[in-house]
Amino acid sequence: MKKQQGFTLIELMIVIAILGILIAIALPAYQDYQVRTKATEGLNVAAAAKLAVAEAANDNGGVDKIKTADVAYKFTAGDTKYIDTIVIGDAGKITVTTRNTGATAPIVFELTPTTNTDRTAIDWACKGTGGDKPSQLPSSCRPKAT
Secondary structure (H helix, E strand, C coil), X not given: CCCCCCCCHHXXXXXXXXXXXXXXXXXXXXXXXXXXXXXXXXXHHCHHHHHHHHHHHHHHCXXXXXXXXXXXXXXXXXXXXXXXXXXXXXHHCEEEEECCCCCCCCCEEEEEEEECCCCCCEEEEEEEECCCCHXXXXXXXXXXXX
16 A cells, blocks of 8 residues: 655645744834835935035034035935935934835934034934834934833
8 A cells, every 4th residue: 555645734724824924924024124224225315415514514613503505415306216305404404304115104314413522523313203113214213212
């Protein structure tokens, strides 16, 4: 007599159930990762704006003396797929607004400059808002847990 080989129906159903559980856990995390990656482009594109703020701070004697008109920077919305606007305000504050990231609400970053204690460099603080949940924001811009 030949011995039958193969999987039983129960074994196949168990494997499919395990795969279903793993996919149910992994899919939301992957979607958050995609949104976060697209939004992080805003921080990378804002590097040029940071440089413009640093130059204006050097010319005007500090970041606290910067006015919007002092900064020579212009962002064109068509330059990137995921960034809607980059605006530099008074005191060198940079606001980055995203688009088409997959989040229901646009993700907005506020980069605030401060001169470090020995006045040799500018430190940047990032505050992010928008998106569907904090996990969609880059870790450097998420609200601090209390």
